[in-house]
Amino acid sequence: MKNPLLRFCAAGAVLLASLITASAADSKLIVAMLPKSKGNAYFISCKAGADKAAKELGVQLLFDGPTDSNAAKQNEIVENWITLGVDVITVAAENKEGISTALRKAQKQGIKVLTYDADAMADSRSFFVNQATPQGIGQTLMDEAARLVGEEGEFAMIVGSLTAANQREWQKYVEARLKEKFPKMKLVAVRPCDDLKDKAQSESTALLSANPKLKLIMAICSPGVPGAAEAVKQAGLTGKVKVMGLGLPNENKRYVHAGVTDSVILWNTGDLGYLTIYAGVALAKDELKKGAKSFKAGSLGTFAIEGDNILLGKPFIFNQGNIDQFDF
Amino acid sequence: MKRYFRELSVVGALLAVLLGLAWFAPAFFSPQPLLSLVTREAPTLVVACGMACVIITRQIDISVGSIFSVCSVCAGLLVARGWPLELVLPASVGLGALFGALNGFLVAVLRLPSIVVTLATMVTLRQGLNLIRQGEFVNLPDRVQWFGLSQTAGQLVLVGAALGLLVALAWAMRHIAAGRYLYAVGTDAEAARLAGIRPQLVTLLVFVFIGALTGLGAMMNLAQSPQVQPLTGNGLELKVIAAVVVGGVAISGGRGNLWGAFAGLLLLACVSPALTHLHVEAYWEKAVQGAIILLAVVADGLRSRQNNR
Amino acid sequence: MSPAAQAPAISNKARRDWRALLTRHEMLLLYVLIAEWLFFYFAGTSTNRRGVIVGFGTWDRQFDILRHSCEIGLLALALTPVIITAGIDLSVGSLLGLCAILFGKLWHDGGLPIPVAMGLTLGIGALAGALNAILITALRLPPLIVTLGTYSLFRGLAEAITRGSITYTDFPENFLFIGQERWLGLPTQAWIFISVALAVGLLLHRTTFGRAFRTIGLAPEGARYAGLPVERRLALVYVLAGLIAAIAAIIYTARLGQAKADAGTGYELFAITAVVLGGTSIFGGTGTIPGTLLGVAAIAVLKNGLACLPVVMRLNAAEEMSGLLTGALLLVALTASVLPKILSNLRPRRHTTTQSTPPLSP
Structure with a gap:
């Protein structure tokens, strides 16, 4: 046992063996x-x-x-x-x-x-x-967005990633509802945030300056809502550009109270x-x-x-x- | 002039992009959003400075993203517990330096390849953080954002700090012995040793340095928003390595400077907002970034071929 | 020298060879693997409420482990020759994604029969590998950076082509057979994996190509002076990596029954870990296919075994624990591999063998 590696392995094996615990046969479901x-x-x-x-x-x-x-x-x-x-x-x-x-x-x-x-x-x-069906989510999102901006104007979306299946599905129904019900509203851009709050913030900042007529940002992934809200707050557009989306109460409380984020949608x-x-x-x-x-x-x-x-x-x-x- | 051709060509490309934007999307230059975008990149710049030093020394550190996340979360938790910022800042820098020292020890003392060592620390730290935090946000008290200053003042402080650090480091790399040691070790470690430099020590310290800068960057990021997401550093390593390499720092060590890295970072950071402003769909973003990196390395390759002839 | 004097010398040499074999990296890894397996066998197997034996020690579990490690295993096989030549290929995971959606597109949108689509996909993989190869050999660019670029490029193209959203599904049953059924007792894809392993193993250990790879990894300049076609050999290594990534893409698609742009994200890290764990030096020059296979197995057993441990199950942390331990395992393996050298360097004269700090390999 001159080789230290060998000694190390032996010690490891002994340690592992001593760790073994008989798993009690649980009768629980x-x-x-x-x-x-x-x-x-x-x-x-x-x-x-x-x-x-x-x-x-x-x-x-x-x-x-x-x-x-x-x-x-x-x-x-x-x-x-x-x-x-x-x-x-x-x-x-x-x-x-x-x-x-x-x-x-x-x-x-x-x-x-x-x-x-x-x-x-x-x-x-x-x-x-x-x-809630994806259709129901898409409709609720779009209807709430339309209500916030009085059914007219430009809006943009922040999505989690370009590949996540549920995000694509929700986006599809948001767009379908938009087409069917709100002809005066226009979706100008869809940007991914890789489920990163910081990236959502950068993307929203760029969206705000690229689209001066933007009335609302809709974020459909949970890190996206606080990210977008922070961008709107920093741009000094609180109240002028609405923020809404799918998210969790705790992550959004401070923005909702500050009047940056208008509504956060979630089933319980x-x-x-x-x-x-x-x-x-x-x-x-x-x-x-x-x-x-x-x-x-x-x-x-x-x-x-x-x-x-x-x-x-x-x-x-x-x-x-x-x-x-x-x-x- | 010729000596800095590589760096200048990146600056040229950056200017071309900016000119294009000025022509097609002048809204890009409205001051407030631009300041916000630049502030978002300030922490990245700090980490990129460290990465440039590491790569000049002929090493690499791909654990910076994980270290960034861990420092952010730890600092966030301390702040939330009521620690004053004056104490949290050194704590975060120290924690980063500690992880850097671990990497440095494995690379310099045990002589292990840095790419594998930092790959391992990256995975270990990231999964450890996942295990403990399970992705939960850390909510910070209001006093933290912008260090309690007004927003514009806070943004200017952060951008100023990052630029100040860049200028100081760029100067130090040229005019202080320690800076030149990095080039010496990166060019030829054996020759450096014969010249009386201790390559091992230099390597160890450069890892401690990038760790500390990462901790600092985490604090600069923390001060920008009232929440910390544990995933915050995901992908940071690739972003800074790409920036440094596009900026003309040779991955084979010993060549390049911080100004080039700075230009590279700005160029890559422009891509996403530029696409937004030009109303190009987001699907192309990754492909464009990959193409820029490839273009930069191809340029490097062509140039070194010409030089060989 | 008289024959009588030669005999003990030979037996001495044989004894030394025998000991060298037992303490070789691969053998050590094998001991670790066996220890690991036994531990999980005893700690991770139990009888459930209905009196059925469940957990790690079931055949089903063992076959699942094999099935799940085929794609990462293939990428590890692709990376072994690359790393032996002192290169690296970070783009294999992204290429897996690109090939998967192109395969789906060729079959679904192009209306091609599955075998033709497969053939074309393999060709595309090889072409993508050739792109890496050209940049690395013709322009003499560092592989780390080239493949970092193509890492973004391939994934970006995959997303651009499918606009992120298109998922190709509804593949025919006989195609899914490759990924989801068993053939001759083993999961079907395991046979493909074994054949590729044999092929790469033969290439590396039984042909002059393998020797050329090692020489290039040790001393590229020396190899050039020795008359080796360094550029062509290097190109071969990267094209091969692209080709194998395409095979992995097809298996992946068959296992999940879907082709999507995010296929294989992050696989390159696991593959590199497996290769390095298997004893291939990241500085090039040494490495074996059996070592890589053992490395893949060690990671796969760890990952799957952990999920069967009652403690880990109670913590609901199998995913994180396996990532954490894989990283830690890599660190320990690396440290252990240099420890003897460091110790022997420390004790006697300190400054005789000072080496320069290892440079970044690629």
Whole structure:
């Protein structure tokens, strides 16, 4: 054992071996929850609701996902859960087709599969906990934007990335709604911010000076809203250029109070997590079956089911009046 | 004149872009938005100065983005706990220097290749931060933004500080022995050693230096907005390396200067706002940036061929 | 010398060879891999509520690990010769993305049959590699910078072509077979991976090309004086890297059933980590394919094994932990590889073997 490397390896092996802990055979139901990306505040608040539900129901919650939105990683994590033999898998799909192969495999092994936030192919899951259809989000965003600027003028969009599937979908419906309802409004630019708040700020600053007639910036990724708001504030255009978008209350409170950001739209993500876990457990215990018309989820009460979609309800609009009631 | 041909050609390209913008999109030059955009690049400039020094010494540091994020979050947490800025600033610089010293130790003392060492520290720090913060924003008290000054004053202070640092460093690189040591070590470490310089020590210190500058840059970024996003430094390393290289600092060490790096940074930083002003769709941004980098290296290659002939 | 005197010398030499073999980097890595695997086997396998054995120690899991490491493994294979010649290629991950969407486009929009689209994609990969090669050899530019440029360029083109949004899906079943099914007991793509590994291994270890790569990595000028066609050999290495990245792109597309511009983002970092962990010197000159394969395996087992540990599961931190430990593992491997030299340098006369600080390789 002259070689230090060899000695090091031996020591390491001994250390590793001593670390082994017999995993107690847990008799709890295991529910696994896959977000699109873990670091995203949206999913963090989702997890808070899920944790609460898991505690109430006495199940073990696994929450893991890619650290950045990544379809390939999502598949790998689901496949890992299959071999871990979890009871329920709930997924916010980054890519519809991609994830569905893995989910079908899970179903074949007797694992119950639910989707939430973003759906997979219909045959690869039992239910979709639908927080709002992409169409609903697009319409709500566009209608709120139109209301803020009196249905006329130029506006620009900040998106998370040019490749994220849900962002593209929302953008599509925003544009469709624009075309159909608000002929006097014009979308002048769409800029990506790579999910970075600082980049959203730089992009918005450039947008403001490039488009002097700009009336509103709509950011549809959560770091984008405070970034755009900071740019408007620094440009001294508070009130003249409105800021709105999809985001979280805590990240936007100060801008909403300062009158920079007018409204932040979000379905209640905590409730989304809560409802998803309740539905998952009910599914595993055979209490929730195909064809059910409604579903009762703990303290949240009863939700309607339409086909195989469990509906969470309309997106929520935070503004100066109500934003302080929320802490996530 | 000929000696600085490379740097001047970058300045020329920059001027061409600016002229084009002046012609097609004069709104680009309205003072307030321009000042905001320039202020956004001030922290990047500080880190780029450090990167130029590292590359001149024939090393590279790709962990700056992660160090930047870690320093930002730590400084943000300290500020949120009520620490005064006068204490947080040295703490952030010190933390950066500490990480720099780790890189420097591995590269200079253990003689490991810097690209791999800093790749490893980059991944380790980034994932460690992810593990602890899970992406959560740090909300800062209002007194932090612009150091409590008015916005324009704060922006001018930040831009002034970055430019002052640039001027001081550029001067030091030419006129102070320590600056010339970097060129000596980058050109030929063995010859430098025979000339009485200690290449190992120089290498160690240059990593400590870029770490400290990264910590400083993180503070300059912190002072610009009331929130810190833990992802804030993502991609910073590629941005500054590209800027430095486009600015004519040779990746093979020993050649280039900070003014070139400055011009390179401005040129690359122009791309995104310029595309916005010219109403070009965003899909082309990455391709344009890649093309500029390639163009710069091709120019380098052609020139060194000519010189060889 | 008499034959009798020669015998002990040979056996001495044989003994030394045997010891050298046992303490070679690859062997050490193999011990680490085995230790790692055993640890996860015992700590990461359990019986679940329904009495089924689950976790790391199942065949399904092992096949999944193999399936998931094929693309990064291929990129690592592509990078091994590159790094042996003291070069680097940062663009392989971006090229994977570009090839994936071009493949999708050729099949979906171009209406070409899958095999033709595959062939063209391989050609495109090789062409993109040739672009790197021309810049690096004809203009004598540093590979780090050239491929940093093409890293942005390829990804940017992929985004520009699809305008970020277009995702090609609905590939036919027999194509998806490559990425999602098993053939002769192993995941289908593993066979492709093994063939490429064999091919690159033979090229590197059984032909004069391999020796040329090593010579170029050690001393490019010397290689030129020795009459080696340095430029052509270097070009071959980068074209090969492009070609292999295209193969990885096809496998990736088949595994996920989708082609999108973000395919393979960040893969280059994992691939470089695997190659360096496998004992290839970043300064060029040394490195083996078995080493790279072991490096890929060590990372893959770590990544997948962690996700099976109860502790990590409770922390919900498998992703971050695996990234963290991969980085740490790389640092430890690097330090361990130079430690003996440093120690022996420290003890006796200090200043005899002062080397210059290693330069940045490319």
